[in-house]
Amino acid sequence: MTVDDQLDDRFRAAAIREGLVDVRYDMIDSPVGELAIAATNRGLCRISYGVDGFDDELAHVFGVRVIRAPLDEVRRELAEYFAGARREFDLPLDLRVASFQEGVLAALGRVPYGITTTYGALAREAGHPTAARAVGTVMNRNPIPIVLPCHRVVGANGSLTGYAGGLDRKRFLLQLEGATLAL
Amino acid sequence: MMVAVAREQGIPPFERFYQAHRDEVLAYLRRLLGQRAEDAWQETFLRALRAYDRLEHGRHLRAWVFTIATRVAMDELRAKPRLPLDAEPAVELRRDAFREIEHLTDDLPPTERAAVVLRYAYDLPYGDIAEALGSSEEAARAAASSGVRRLRRSQ
Numbered sequence: 001m002t003v004d005d006q007l008d009d010r011f012r013a014a015a016i017r018e019g020l021v022d023v024r025y026d027m028i029d030s031p032v033g034e035l036a037i038a039a040t041n042r043g044l045c046r047i048s049y050g051v052d053g054f055d056d057e058l059a060h061v062f063g064v065r066v067i068r069a070p071l072d073e074v075r076r077e078l079a080e081y082f083a084g085a086r087r088e089f090d091l092p093l094d095l096r097v098a099s100f101q102e103g104v105l106a107a108l109g110r111v112p113y114g115i116t117t118t119y120g121a122l123a124r125e126a127g128h129p130t131a132a133r134a135v136g137t138v139m140n141r142n143p144i145p146i147v148l149p150c151h152r153v154v155g156a157n158g159s160l161t162g163y164a165g166g167l168d169r170k171r172f173l174l175q176l177e178g179a180t181l182a183l
Numbered sequence: 184m185m186v187a188v189a190r191e192q193g194i195p196p197f198e199r200f201y202q203a204h205r206d207e208v209l210a211y212l213r214r215l216l217g218q219r220a221e222d223a224w225q226e227t228f229l230r231a232l233r234a235y236d237r238l239e240h241g242r243h244l245r246a247w248v249f250t251i252a253t254r255v256a257m258d259e260l261r262a263k264p265r266l267p268l269d270a271e272p273a274v275e276l277r278r279d280a281f282r283e284i285e286h287l288t289d290d291l292p293p294t295e296r297a298a299v300v301l302r303y304a305y306d307l308p309y310g311d312i313a314e315a316l317g318s319s320e321e322a323a324r325a326a327a328s329s330g331v332r333r334l335r336r337s338q
Contacts, residue, residue, distance in 0.1 A: 003205045003224070007209075008205070011225050011229070056196060059195075064236055067201075
């Protein structure tokens, strides 16, 4: 005997309505492959290119009451972004990171659509002019890629350098935004 | 800190626990409650979710959710625990023997019905059944035993 979709949906909706959930997640298809997305009551907290171990990581950071449920707003804004119809995201975010990371990610969030910047410039913008390398680490561990656009951060010589989701994705996102690339 | 402890002691994300047990809990509640099972099933997993972040470890989660389901079903049946404490020798059944008389469990008193189904359909040990019924292990064994005798009489 299996639980049918209607009963399953009803339970998930009741769990969320009663405020019993620490974090919900969903999987969505995108032009850069399947994305795992997650949100708390405060806002979007994760976008991940890797799906394996995603629920464990959520439980570790946000609490064990992890439930899969549709995240319609996130899905809609990402779909608009990939369709070229959205240049900025209006989603509230739940970062829960240390203050250095928070400052760097806030500066990252101000890098405009279709424009690239460098690790050094972002470090200056965040008020830590000598911390370009540490900024690189923050980019590598960015909990909400795409919405916090670490793909817009490139090397001082214009090379793509690295991306947690792989350079092909970084190149795709920059081309989607019409950024001029050195390579 | 609490979350780190949770991970160390193997409490899975709720979604994984839910997917592992939702179907068998519904089947169990159908056995006890018939058509009324769906509301009880939802209530079971909502109660589990309410308590989930206070669990101290991830062991015995299956027995735990059956305990909750049994309590919800008992509430639904408005049964006061009426555990038979007679002195008759305990009766045990083999699982295949149970399958032949399972359809008769509907007519058992709720406590006996839960004890028999948990024992013979879900293979739970009497310690877990006692926990589910809120009784002693001895009383759980007596309830299952009395249920089996009643089933045999009605065969």
